[in-house]
Amino acid sequence: PLGSTIDDNGHLRIGGLDAVELAKEYGTPLYVFDENDIRERCREFKREFAGRYPATHIAFAGKACLNKAIAKVVASEGFGLDVVSGGELEIARSAGFPTNQIYFHGNNKSDAELEMALEYKVGRIVVDNFYELSRLDAMAARRGVKADIMFRIKPGIDPHTHAKITTGNIDSKFGFGLDDAADAVARAMKCGNLKLTGFHYHIGSQIFEIQPFLDALKTTLEFMARMKRELGFITEELDAGGGYAVQYLSGAQPPAIGEYAEAIVSLLRSECHRLGLALPKLSVEPGRATVARSAVALYTVGAIKDIPGVRCYACVDGGMADNIRPALYCSQYEPYLANRMADYADQTYTIAGRFCESGDILANDVKLPEVKPGDILVMPVSGAYSIPMSSNYNAFCRPAVVMVKDGQARIIKRRETVEDLLRTDLG
Numbered sequence: 351p352l353g354s355t356i357d358d359n360g361h362l363r364i365g366g367l368d369a370v371e372l373a374k375e376y377g378t379p380l381y382v383f384d385e386n387d388i389r390e391r392c393r394e395f396k397r398e399f400a401g402r403y404p405a406t407h408i409a410f411a412g413k414a415c416l417n418k419a420i421a422k423v424v425a426s427e428g429f430g431l432d433v434v435s436g437g438e439l440e441i442a443r444s445a446g447f448p449t450n451q452i453y454f455h456g457n458n459k460s461d462a463e464l465e466m467a468l469e470y471k472v473g474r475i476v477v478d479n480f481y482e483l484s485r486l487d488a489m490a491a492r493r494g495v496k497a498d499i500m501f502r503i504k505p506g507i508d509p510h511t512h513a514k515i516t517t518g519n520i521d522s523k524f525g526f527g528l529d530d531a532a533d534a535v536a537r538a539m540k541c542g543n544l545k546l547t548g549f550h551y552h553i554g555s556q557i558f559e560i561q562p563f564l565d566a567l568k569t570t571l572e573f574m575a576r577m578k579r580e581l582g583f584i585t586e587e588l589d590a591g592g593g594y595a596v597q598y599l600s601g602a603q604p605p606a607i608g609e610y611a612e613a614i615v616s617l618l619r620s621e622c623h624r625l626g627l628a629l630p631k632l633s634v635e636p637g638r639a640t641v642a643r644s645a646v647a648l649y650t651v652g653a654i655k656d657i658p659g660v661r662c663y664a665c666v667d668g669g670m671a672d673n674i675r676p677a678l679y680c681s682q683y684e685p686y687l688a689n690r691m692a693d694y695a696d697q698t699y700t701i702a703g704r705f706c707e708s709g710d711i712l713a714n715d716v717k718l719p720e721v722k723p724g725d726i727l728v729m730p731v732s733g734a735y736s737i738p739m740s741s742n743y744n745a746f747c748r749p750a751v752v753m754v755k756d757g758q759a760r761i762i763k764r765r766e767t768v769e770d771l772l773r774t775d776l777g
């Protein structure tokens with residue numbers, strides 16, 4: 351995270367605290383978030399997007415990592431929130447998140463979730479399909495309310511990222527194709543209990559290129575012009591999703607947020623002008639880019655297994671159950687040792703987890719100083735999509751999460767215990 355330093359002992363410091371001491375005090379695996387770093391990222395988004403285009407609603411995509419502490423931090427920075435389940439909505443509510451700042455996404459919301467969205471008066475319900483549209487219309491009618499909705503559309507753009515995190519293509523399970531969306535708009539215009547404010551797309555995640563964002567925007571603006579022409583429908587809002595890439599590896603630097611913002615906002619203005627559209631309210635939903643770099647995962651090294659001439663494994667006390675990303679997406683990380691930051695990294699290791707799967711490898715062929723049992727291995731850039739995708743595989747207890755700020759640490763999620771696991775096991 352921003353402000354991480356190395357002290358005289360060659361130890362990593364995060365938020366003014368020694369990472370090795372944190373590992374000792376709270377145990378490992380441990381996820382450590384730096385609150386100031388999250389705040390700085392929020393401010394960067396506000397500066398770069400709202401600074402250029404004041405009518406911008408910036409929402410944290412909670413799926414990247416949602417808990418009460420993070421919800422409070424992003425709310426206090428003036429961010430909205432994107433949720434995809436009743437569970438995320440309840441976490442946000444219990445953190446006191448203003449529900450009118452919440453957008454409810456999802457491709458198969460249950461009746462209970464839609465009722466909840468109406469009950470809590472969430473800001474927007476992002477409707478994904480016809481089945482949802484008709485159920486929501488009936489529910490809103492029964493309650494005698496008028497709910498603000500958006501439609502998720504598929505602009506049919508390939509963002510050139512990993513296939514498992516590509517979502518805007520026409521065979522995606524998410525959203526309406528454009529012709530279906532046109533039918534849905536006509537239907538929504540007749541629904542007395544729903545107010546369609548506009549359109550949402552999200553084309554994928556960890557997108558390094560700016561062009562796919564622009565292609566999706568252009569397609570959507572043209573669709574908005576078509577809806578105005580064919581149906582007289584005026585789009586008030588455009589939610590351009592998230593997907594901004596962050597830097598995981600030293601050699602792979604994505605565009606700065608300001609570069610994405612400049613390109614998106616200037617195309618939005620020029621295309622609206624060209625197409626004769628009023629400028630819509632813009633939403634963006636950064637998940638990864640808000641929190642990924644704000645946290646590290648700390649593990650303790652145990653067994654070291656050298657297979658001469660083949661590879662040397664350093665095994666840690668976590669792995670795929672707390673971070674599935676390397677196994678699922680072949681995601682790469684550059685780990686280091688919190689207790690030996692100044693040592694020369696001249697050995698090659700494969701970092702293995704502790705789970706019963708050969709695929710449980712956190713990093714392949716990485717350079718480290720000679721690793722010894724007891725060393726504290728750091729996985730940087732671990733704030734997004736690790737903890738929220740974690741599992742209890744092998745009856746693993748999910749790690750503790752600590753928030754540090756200006757030299758103070760507090761536990762924001764306690765480590766799970768076997769009692770937690772047994773609570774749902776009724777025998």
Ligand code: LLP
Nearest residue numbers: 411552555556592593594635636637638735
């Ligand atoms: N908005 C919507 C509607 C989304 O579906 C997503 C992510 C976001 C915003 C936030 O995207 P971000 O800014 O974080 O890229 N588990 C995968 C990433 C899945 C993203 C799912 N949707 C990973 O670990 O790479």
